[in-house]
Amino acid sequence: MSSSTQPKKELSLFDSTCLIVGIIIGAGIYQMAPDIAKGAGSAWGVLAIWTIGGLLSLCGAFAYAELATAYPEEGGDYVYLNRAYGPWAGFLFGWMQLTVVRPGDIAVMAFAFAIYARTIFDPFTGPLEPYSLRIFAVAAVIVLTALNVLGVREGKWTQNLLTTAKALGLLAIVGIALVAPAGTVSTEPAESLPPSLALIFVLFVFGGWNEMAYVAAEVRNPNRNIVRALLLGTISVTVLYLLVNGAFLYALGYAGLANSQAVATDAVATVFPEVGGQLIGALICISALGAVNGLIFAGARISYALGKDHRTFRVLGKWHPLTGTPMSALLVQGAIAILLIFLLGSFIDTIIYTAPAVYTFYLATSLSVMVLRRKDPSAHRPYRVTGYPLSTLAFCTVCAFLIYSAVTYKPLIACAALGICLLGLPVYWLSRKSVRDT
Numbered sequence: 001m002s003s004s005t006q007p008k009k010e011l012s013l014f015d016s017t018c019l020i021v022g023i024i025i026g027a028g029i030y031q032m033a034p035d036i037a038k039g040a041g042s043a044w045g046v047l048a049i050w051t052i053g054g055l056l057s058l059c060g061a062f063a064y065a066e067l068a069t070a071y072p073e074e075g076g077d078y079v080y081l082n083r084a085y086g087p088w089a090g091f092l093f094g095w096m097q098l099t100v101v102r103p104g105d106i107a108v109m110a111f112a113f114a115i116y117a118r119t120i121f122d123p124f125t126g127p128l129e130p131y132s133l134r135i136f137a138v139a140a141v142i143v144l145t146a147l148n149v150l151g152v153r154e155g156k157w158t159q160n161l162l163t164t165a166k167a168l169g170l171l172a173i174v175g176i177a178l179v180a181p182a183g184t185v186s187t188e189p190a191e192s193l194p195p196s197l198a199l200i201f202v203l204f205v206f207g208g209w210n211e212m213a214y215v216a217a218e219v220r221n222p223n224r225n226i227v228r229a230l231l232l233g234t235i236s237v238t239v240l241y242l243l244v245n246g247a248f249l250y251a252l253g254y255a256g257l258a259n260s261q262a263v264a265t266d267a268v269a270t271v272f273p274e275v276g277g278q279l280i281g282a283l284i285c286i287s288a289l290g291a292v293n294g295l296i297f298a299g300a301r302i303s304y305a306l307g308k309d310h311r312t313f314r315v316l317g318k319w320h321p322l323t324g325t326p327m328s329a330l331l332v333q334g335a336i337a338i339l340l341i342f343l344l345g346s347f348i349d350t351i352i353y354t355a356p357a358v359y360t361f362y363l364a365t366s367l368s369v370m371v372l373r374r375k376d377p378s379a380h381r382p383y384r385v386t387g388y389p390l391s392t393l394a395f396c397t398v399c400a401f402l403i404y405s406a407v408t409y410k411p412l413i414a415c416a417a418l419g420i421c422l423l424g425l426p427v428y429w430l431s432r433k434s435v436r437d438t
Helices: 013-024 028-040 043-070 077-085 087-120 126-150 152-179 195-205 209-214 222-259 263-269 276-309 311-316 327-343 347-375 390-409 411-437
Strands: none
Touching: 013 152, 013 209, 013 222, 013 276, 028 043, 028 195, 028 222, 028 263, 028 276, 043 195, 043 209, 043 222, 043 347, 043 390, 077 087, 077 209, 077 276, 077 347, 087 126, 087 276, 087 311, 087 327, 087 347, 087 411, 126 152, 126 276, 126 327, 152 222, 152 263, 152 276, 195 347, 195 390, 209 222, 209 276, 222 263, 263 276, 276 311, 276 327, 311 327, 311 411, 347 390, 347 411, 390 411
């Protein structure tokens, strides 16, 4: 294979950090902050649970940093699971990412964009009005997939721009809230939620710090920049989230935060009551688009790795010589996401649908740090997990807890995802059989 049809090292430290921050900060911080506050129980509890979420995510990032620097290849978890447990484990991860997790995540964030875009500008009337949400969401997927198909530079600069805009927007919310008169918007007692559910929501909002591993082969100076990007990205988001929640608490009070239906709008409206809603709507649109673009960019690299190794999916494992991107993987991923946009309707149900698979593979990948240290001790490891093995075991324990919580909360939805996962086993067997028979 010529060098023109392989990934090139085009991602700098800034590009890599923007990718992580851009994927993590979607619309979740705006939609879930009140529910997280209900589970936290108090103002100090709010800051504590967001801090815990950041620390747990950092523990996970430590594990991925060791794996990504030891095996700087496209595909992330797919590569590590292959090496630790065998090809079947890597295949199942790639299968779930291709069919369920990645298109589902893209669809969720595209819907988040569509909800707020429609409040700013909605030209669809008459017979198209019931479909306007889907039209906005599909348009976001099509445009951002096309940009990523055009080239890595187009994809990464789109990501850098959107990430910078959303980070500045969050800081603007902090500044506006802090100049507002301190007080309590609501004096009603806040409804309580189980702290365990609040932790699930917090870690969902922190989700995406591992995306760096999927594009490791495209990072310049990977031995240093992969670790730096993972740690800088995770720490930066933790600081931003703490600042934003602190600003919400200052402007609205604990009861106001917990009872709010649109927390960012309520906080900004204390200073700009006339235009606060539109300003926040625009910011959430930018945040959601940044997450969609990052998910598209990184997700296609998983399908590309799957296609390289498995003949059944070989159409996905091609790096286009003209655009320098995994074009086929991007197009297939976009098509499945668009299909899911027409089939899915609930933000929370989609999270629960993907959660068992996501945290199962988080758990398996984190444990692979221990497995590979024994199985492949001679591998060069420029970085070793900080706080090993306690930090890795802490993260694994939380993953197991989240799997249990998701399954018990929505057992039918979780079983549907499990069924698709198990369907990957006969697909893997058939793909292996076809290779032996040729």
